[in-house]
Amino acid sequence: xxxxxxxxxxxxxxxxxxxxxxxxxxxxxxxxxxxxxxxxxxxxxxxxxxxxxxxxxxxxxxxxxxxxxxxxxxxxxxxxxxxxxxxxxxxxxxxxxxxxxxxxxxxxxxxxxxxxxxxxxxxxxxxxxxxxxxxxxxxxxxxxxxxxxxxxxxxxxxxxxxxxxxxxxxxxxxxxxxxxxxxxxxxxxxxxxxxxxxxxxxxxxxxxxxxxxxxxxxxxxxxxxxxxxxxxxxxxxxxxxxxxxxxxxxxxxxxxxxxxxxxxxxxxxxxxxxxxxxxxxxxxxxxxxxxxxxxxxxxxxxxxxxxxxxxxxxxxxxxxxxxxxxxxxxxxxxxxxxxxxxxxxxxxxxxxxxxxxxxxxxxxxxxxxxxxxxxxxxxxxxxxxxxxxxxxxxxxxxxxxxxxxxxxxxxxxxxxxxxxxxxxxxxxxxxxxxxxxxxxxxxxxxxxxxxxxxxxxxxxxxxxxxxxxxxxxxxxxxxxxxxxxxxxxxxxxxxxxxxxxxxxxxxxxxxxxxxxxxxxxxxxxxxxxxxxxxxxxxxxxxxxxxxxxxxxxxxxxxxxxxxxxxxxxxxxxxxxxxxxxxxxxxxxxxxxxxxxxxxxxxxxxxxxxxxxxx
Amino acid sequence: xxxxxxxxxxxxxxxxxxxxxxxxxxxxxxxxxxxxxxxxxxxxxxxxxxxxxxxxxxxxxxxxxxxxxxxxxxxxxxxxxxxxxxxxxxxxxxxxxxxxxxxxxxxxxxxxxxxxxxxxxxxxxxxxxxxxxxxxxxxxxxxxxxxxxxxxxxxxxxxxxxxxxxxxxxxxxxxxxxxxxxxxxxxxxxxxxxxxxxxxxxxxxxxxxxxxxxxxxxxxxxxxxxxxxxxxxxxxxxxxxxxxxxxxxxxx
Numbered sequence: 001x002x003x004x005x006x007x008x009x010x011x012x013x014x015x016x017x018x019x020x021x022x023x024x025x026x027x028x029x030x031x032x033x034x035x036x037x038x039x040x041x042x043x044x045x046x047x048x049x050x051x052x053x054x055x056x057x058x059x060x061x062x063x064x065x066x067x068x069x070x071x072x073x074x075x076x077x078x079x080x081x082x083x084x085x086x087x088x089x090x091x092x093x094x095x096x097x098x099x100x101x102x103x104x105x106x107x108x109x110x111x112x113x114x115x116x117x118x119x120x121x122x123x124x125x126x127x128x129x130x131x132x133x134x135x136x137x138x139x140x141x142x143x144x145x146x147x148x149x150x151x152x153x154x155x156x157x158x159x160x161x162x163x164x165x166x167x168x169x170x171x172x173x174x175x176x177x178x179x180x181x182x183x184x185x186x187x188x189x190x191x192x193x194x195x196x197x198x199x200x201x202x203x204x205x206x207x208x209x210x211x212x213x214x215x216x217x218x219x220x221x222x223x224x225x226x227x228x229x230x231x232x233x234x235x236x237x238x239x240x241x242x243x244x245x246x247x248x249x250x251x252x253x254x255x256x257x258x259x260x261x262x263x264x265x266x267x268x269x270x271x272x273x274x275x276x277x278x279x280x281x282x283x284x285x286x287x288x289x290x291x292x293x294x295x296x297x298x299x300x301x302x303x304x305x306x307x308x309x310x311x312x313x314x315x316x317x318x319x320x321x322x323x324x325x326x327x328x329x330x331x332x333x334x335x336x337x338x339x340x341x342x343x344x345x346x347x348x349x350x351x352x353x354x355x356x357x358x359x360x361x362x363x364x365x366x367x368x369x370x371x372x373x374x375x376x377x378x379x380x381x382x383x384x385x386x387x388x389x390x391x392x393x394x395x396x397x398x399x400x401x402x403x404x405x406x407x408x409x410x411x412x413x414x415x416x417x418x419x420x421x422x423x424x425x426x427x428x429x430x431x432x433x434x435x436x437x438x439x440x441x442x443x444x445x446x447x448x449x450x451x452x453x454x455x456x457x458x459x460x461x462x463x464x465x466x467x468x469x470x471x472x473x474x475x476x477x478x479x480x481x482x483x484x485x486x487x488x489x490x491x492x493x494x495x496x497x498x499x500x501x502x503x504x505x506x507x508x509x510x511x512x513x514x515x516x517x518x519x520x521x522x523x524x525x526x527x528x529x530x531x532x533x534x535x536x537x538x539x540x541x542x543x544x545x546x547x548x549x550x551x552x553x554x555x556x557x558x559x560x561x562x563x564x565x566x567x568x569x570x571x572x573x574x575x576x577x578x579x580x581x582x583x584x585x586x587x588x589x590x591x592x593x594x595x596x597x598x599x600x601x602x603x604x605x606x607x608x609x610x611x612x613x614x
Numbered sequence: 615x616x617x618x619x620x621x622x623x624x625x626x627x628x629x630x631x632x633x634x635x636x637x638x639x640x641x642x643x644x645x646x647x648x649x650x651x652x653x654x655x656x657x658x659x660x661x662x663x664x665x666x667x668x669x670x671x672x673x674x675x676x677x678x679x680x681x682x683x684x685x686x687x688x689x690x691x692x693x694x695x696x697x698x699x700x701x702x703x704x705x706x707x708x709x710x711x712x713x714x715x716x717x718x719x720x721x722x723x724x725x726x727x728x729x730x731x732x733x734x735x736x737x738x739x740x741x742x743x744x745x746x747x748x749x750x751x752x753x754x755x756x757x758x759x760x761x762x763x764x765x766x767x768x769x770x771x772x773x774x775x776x777x778x779x780x781x782x783x784x785x786x787x788x789x790x791x792x793x794x795x796x797x798x799x800x801x802x803x804x805x806x807x808x809x810x811x812x813x814x815x816x817x818x819x820x821x822x823x824x825x826x827x828x829x830x831x832x833x834x835x836x837x838x839x840x841x842x843x844x845x846x847x848x849x850x851x852x853x854x855x856x857x858x859x860x861x862x863x864x865x866x
Binding site (some may be wrong): 324325352353385386387422448449450451452453454456457458459460461462463464465466467468472475476479480482483486487490493494 | 634637638641645648649663664667668669670671672673675676679680682683685706709710713714743744746747748750751754755758761762765766791794795798801802811812813814815826829831
């Protein structure tokens with residue numbers, strides 16, 4: 001894994017300036033054998049080649065063939081111990097090395113072949129290393145070790161450390177994947193301080209694991225660098241047109257070795273006045289990158305949902321026979337390479353009595369080359385609610401093949417499905433009951449039905465109704481006949497009862513009240529004279545009606561006698577006559593002792609009493 | 615001639631009486647089967663009584679119970695409804711229908727109707743058609759008797775009672791006659807049905823290729839408003855309308 005604070009090492013001492021360790025880190029007690037050699041040298045100048053064995057004592061050492069180089073000294077054996085503290089974690093190792101001092105005579109590239117060493121019965125070998133040899137006196141790329149050594153301050157050439165972005169293709173179809181890699185090229189030791197990657201607008205991106213990459217020597221633009229991929233993406237363009245992948249930036253602090261010239265003495269070197277590390281900050285950029293995205297050709301078949309690549313399609317219902325109300329699955333498998341993460345489940349048209357549930361998808365794919373390869377399985381759970389035989393129509397999957405530049409339609413053929421009886425059959429709470437659980441009124445669910453009726457069944461013919469049956473009609477006729485017979489039988493009595501008296505009796509109170517009402521109107525108007533007149537007329541008229549005596553023949557005596565004869569108490573009769581007398585008196589000689597309101601109320605009360613008795 | 619007619623009628627009576635006796639025996643056996651948990655046999659028994667041409671609220675009620683115990687909600691609800699038609703006020707039937715109704719999948723919001731209509735309907739459902747018919751005879755008899763009281767009584771109170779009481783009784787006679795007729799019509803010419811299939815698609819037109827509007831589930835009650843060949847036009851309580859195959863429902 002790439003660590004931002006990664007290449008941070010402190011050596012007990014450094015063998016040569018401008019040298020880089022080939023191994024980025026020495027982990028624990030692992031045995032390592034490596035070659036330490038400058039990336040570029042000047043022709044005619046001596047340089048060191050060191051073969052270093054870490055964590056093991058060498059038993060035998062076989063020097064490589066230094067063809068193309070002139071060995072001026074060596075091998076010189078040396079050993080040492082290193083203690084590192086990285087992020088609070090300490091590690092130590094010991095090393096043994098053989099160092100040769102060589103001179104390259106011809107400009108160009110020299111390969112130092114692998115050296116082998118035997119330690120603890122095992123043989124280890126270094127990797128072959130390439131050294132760039134510059135012509136003598138040439139200024140080189142400024143990466144030359146010697147001039148920098150001599151400088152008072154450190155300088156970092158712009159080519160000493162580079163960030164590059166590469167794309168596997170810049171002209172693709174919409175949905176066709178592109179592999180985008182960010183790679184760092186360096187000739188100096190550095191620390192990463194800040195990093196900013198683009199947003200990839202218009203793309204669907206998947207970041208790839210870069211832990212598999214290691215530092216490697218690479219020739220770029222005629223120079224040899226240590227290089228490593230630090231970030232990698234697989235991007236799928238989601239829109240047509242010219243898309244731009246923005247600039248990525250990386251802030252680093254390069255660690256340069258500086259040697260102060262005034263301290264340049266044997267003793268100075270020896271007592272720590274030698275090389276020192278100076279940090280130079282720099283922001284590296286890569287990109288932007290332009291990608292031409294071609295739109296998919298027109299005329300996509302129905303059901304196309306953006307799948308681009310090359311796929312196979314198969315599947316079907318899990319069984320050709322299922323039980324009603326039990327769940328079954330419909331599976332679809334899309335395999336191949338392309339934008340698999342973006343592939344949607346094709347639509348399955350189930351018969352309407354089937355209940356379909358959420359589609360589950362199982363992914364089984366990985367990045368291979370510049371594409372995603374593997375399979376995606378869709379599982380559609382469904383429940384058939386009703387028995388019968390059904391057909392699931394063919395399921396179509398459409399994708400675009402960018403190589404052939406055409407659409408391809410694959411399909412799962414039509415499938416017939418037999419739905420059998422409910423497997424949970426007689427279980428009291430199975431099947432239908434369960435489907436009712438999502439209803440709100442659950443309270444009755446815990447309830448059971450009441451027991452059957454026994455005893456007399458009370459049967460009748462289906463469709464027989466009492467209404468308008470002969471029994472009903474007969475009863476109806478019987479009732480009416482009985483009524484008519486009663487009417488005829490009692491005819492005489494009825495006629496006898498219906499004389500005029502009753503009608504008159506009823507009319508009497510109405511008339512009296514009406515007359516008293518007229519009196520009351522005058523009372524309200526305080527027209528006393530008229531009031532008494534109306535009172536008298538009403539009261540005499542009432543008695544005339546009640547006692548069946550014409551008004552002209554009425555007198556106080558015959559009214560009293562008539563009332564007594566009808567069963568009225570003598571006091572009531574006397575009071576009635578008393579009111580009449582009062583009215584007559586007051587009509588012509590008003591006195592303060594007679595109050596019209598009292599008279600009126602007394603009269604109404606009396607008439608009401610008579611009414612209930614007469 | 616008259617004698618022959620009389621003889622035929624008597625023979626018919628005797629035959630009918632014999633059949634009723636058999637039906638009652640089957641009734642007892644089916645009840646026993648139910649008690650012992652043999653619901654399939656009980657269903658068979660009740661059903662054979664029905665096929666013999668007899669009906670009765672109790673038979674439909676027991677049949678519904680047996681179907682419910684066999685976990686067949688559709689037929690259970692159908693038979694409870696049939697029982698309710700004959701005995702609308704029966705508490706046991708209402709209870710069991712509610713229990714069975716709880717397992718119906720469709721929850722339908724009933725369109726609210728005018729309160730007076732609801733009130734009159736609930737009044738009507740307090741008795742069956744036959745009971746209302748009997749009541750109508752009682753009210754008629756009472757009404758005519760009170761009319762006689764009105765005509766004959768000498769005291770005013772009696773006459774008043776006779777007059778108003780008689781009028782009320784005649785009004786009640788008319789109301790109960792109407793109720794009885796309405797319920798009789800419902801039984802003889804049923805327009806309500808229950809979905810019998812676990813799931814039945816309702817289509818926009820009476821045609822197999824037409825669009826599915828919605829799906830009804832077993833036990834849901836619908837009103838049949840029209841018929842065309844194998845298709846029935848139905849209205850659900852929430853007002854939704856559509857066409858359904860006649861075999862997916864059964865009239866109450």
